[in-house]
Amino acid sequence: MLDARPLLLALFLVGAAPALAEEVKVAVAANFTAPIQAIAPEFEKATGHKLVAAYGATGQFYAQIRNGAPFDLLLAADDSTPARLESEGAGVPGSRFTYAVGSLVLWSADANTLDGSDAALRAGQFKHLAIANPKAAPYGLAAIQTLEKLGLREALEGKLVEGQSITQTHQFVATSNAELGFVALSQVYRDGQIASGSAWIVPQALHEPIRQDALILKRGADNPAAAALLDYLKSPQAAAIIQSFGYQR
Known part of the structure; x- marks a missing residue:
C-alpha cells in the first residue's frame, strides 16, 4: 500500500506556509521611495512576509504615529524623530538603528x-x-x-x-x-x-549628517514581519541596494 504520510505532510506544510507569513506596514521617508521599492520584492522572496509602504515627510509621519496611525515600522529621514518616538514610548526600545546616511x-x-x-x-x-x-x-x-x-x-x-x-x-x-x-x-x-x-x-x-534611522513602532512589537524587515535591512543584500542609490552605510 502506498504510504500517504509524506503527501499529507507536504500538504500540511503548503497549507501552513501562508499562515506563517505576516504583513508589515512601513512609514517610509519620501527620499527612500526607490530603494524600498527595490528592497521589497527581495525581502518578500527571502522571508515570505509582505511589505506595505506609505511614503511622506518624516515630520508628518511623526504626527500621524502619535495620533494612532497603524504603522509597524518607521524608516525616517533623520535620527531625531525615531529617538523621540522611542523616548515617548511609541517605539520598541533597542530596535532603533541607522539604516542609511543620505x-x-x-x-x-x-x-x-x-x-x-x-x-x-x-x-x-x-x-x-x-x-x-x-x-x-x-x-x-x-x-x-x-x-x-x-x-x-x-x-x-x-x-x-x-x-x-x-x-x-x-x-x-x-x-x-x-x-x-x-x-x-x-x-x-x-x-x-x-x-x-x-x-x-x-x-x-x-550640513549636519543626514542619518536615517529605523524604529519598530509599538504596534509592530509582536509582528514577526517587522522584526524580519529590520534584520533584512542590516543584511549585505539590502546594503548593496541602498548603496546603489547613493547612500552611505
Whole structure:
C-alpha cells in the first residue's frame, strides 16, 4: 500500500506556509521611495512576509504615529524623530538603528545648468530654487544649513519654493517649475552616476549628517514581519541596494 504520510505532510506544510507569513506596514521617508521599492520584492522572496509602504515627510509621519496611525515600522529621514518616538514610548526600545546616511544634491532637469559645482547657485541667475519644508523634511533642513554655510540664504530667500516632502520638491524641478532644487541624491542617482539633468553633490561638511534611522513602532512589537524587515535591512543584500542609490552605510 502506498504510504500517504509524506503527501499529507507536504500538504500540511503548503497549507501552513501562508499562515506563517505576516504583513508589515512601513512609514517610509519620501527620499527612500526607490530603494524600498527595490528592497521589497527581495525581502518578500527571502522571508515570505509582505511589505506595505506609505511614503511622506518624516515630520508628518511623526504626527500621524502619535495620533494612532497603524504603522509597524518607521524608516525616517533623520535620527531625531525615531529617538523621540522611542523616548515617548511609541517605539520598541533597542530596535532603533541607522539604516542609511543620505546625501544632499543640488539638481536641475537641464543637463547644462550645473557643472558639478555651486557656481550656478552663487550666480543666482534663476527664478526659483526648490527645497523641502525644513520643519518637516530633514533634507529641507540640510538645504537651509547649506545655504547658510555658503552665506547665500538671505540673497536667495525670495527665490525659495517649498515642497511638503522631498518627493514634491523633486517634482518641482523635474517639471521645470523650479530651475534648481535641493533633493536627495537617491532620487536622481542610478548605477553610480546622475541619471538625468545636471547636479552638484553637496559636500557633507556643509550640513549636519543626514542619518536615517529605523524604529519598530509599538504596534509592530509582536509582528514577526517587522522584526524580519529590520534584520533584512542590516543584511549585505539590502546594503548593496541602498548603496546603489547613493547612500552611505
